[in-house]
Amino acid sequence: MLQSSPTWRIIVLLAICVAFISTVYTAPVPKPKPKAPAKISLAQLQKAMAGNCPQATTGDAITCKDALPYINAAIKKYKLKSKGQRAAYLANMFYEGGHLKYNHNLVTKSQGTRSIMPAVSLRVFVDANPSVQKLWPGYPGSVVNDSIVEVLIKSRLDFEPGAWWALSGPNCAQTAAKLSGSQASFEAWEKACINGGLDTIAARAIIYKTVYASI
Ligand SMILES: *[C@@H]1O[C@H](CO)[C@@H](O)[C@H](O)[C@H]1NC(C)=O
Numbered sequence: 001m002l003q004s005s006p007t008w009r010i011i012v013l014l015a016i017c018v019a020f021i022s023t024v025y026t027a028p029v030p031k032p033k034p035k036a037p038a039k040i041s042l043a044q045l046q047k048a049m050a051g052n053c054p055q056a057t058t059g060d061a062i063t064c065k066d067a068l069p070y071i072n073a074a075i076k077k078y079k080l081k082s083k084g085q086r087a088a089y090l091a092n093m094f095y096e097g098g099h100l101k102y103n104h105n106l107v108t109k110s111q112g113t114r115s116i117m118p119a120v121s122l123r124v125f126v127d128a129n130p131s132v133q134k135l136w137p138g139y140p141g142s143v144v145n146d147s148i149v150e151v152l153i154k155s156r157l158d159f160e161p162g163a164w165w166a167l168s169g170p171n172c173a174q175t176a177a178k179l180s181g182s183q184a185s186f187e188a189w190e191k192a193c194i195n196g197g198l199d200t201i202a203a204r205a206i207i208y209k210t211v212y213a214s215i
Pocket of ligand 1: 119120121123124145
């Protein structure tokens, strides 16, 4: 019989080996997980803040060290994947909130969180984010625009609205996708996403330049 021939046995054995090896080599390679945004280090944040880190966490002010975990969590949660997006979020927040000194607009108390957003904008943020809506049992009927700022601050979500808005706010996605080291890219984002088509603010663009070079 064929099976008893030694040559035939070797051929069968080789075939099994080849089959085994090709199984090993064609085994599906696990897909790499989507890359999380790069984390900002304390040294980078301090450099980006250009000597403006508050000395203590007291009142509205927060030190760079205390702010860092919230900043990185917000960047991750709202998927600010490019350096330009992270820099735009930080630059706008530093400009609006006096470099981590303020959580409230000094005149209009309903306006605030770290990027000092008006109550109606905070409401847009809440309406777009189911994870945040859980803070209001009976949402949406129970939400009062003017008190959103206090709810978010008390829940330690004050770094979140600005991070969400930078990429996902109304009219932001297109210019956020093009944020780069160029000042023009920041000004285009600022106009479309932050100022509702109004002029740019030179001081904010200068902060962007510093932040982009630091992170
Ligand atoms: C609350 O904010 C939303 C979103 O900006 C707005 O449509 C609505 O009119 C505001 N409500 C009040 C009572 O101001």
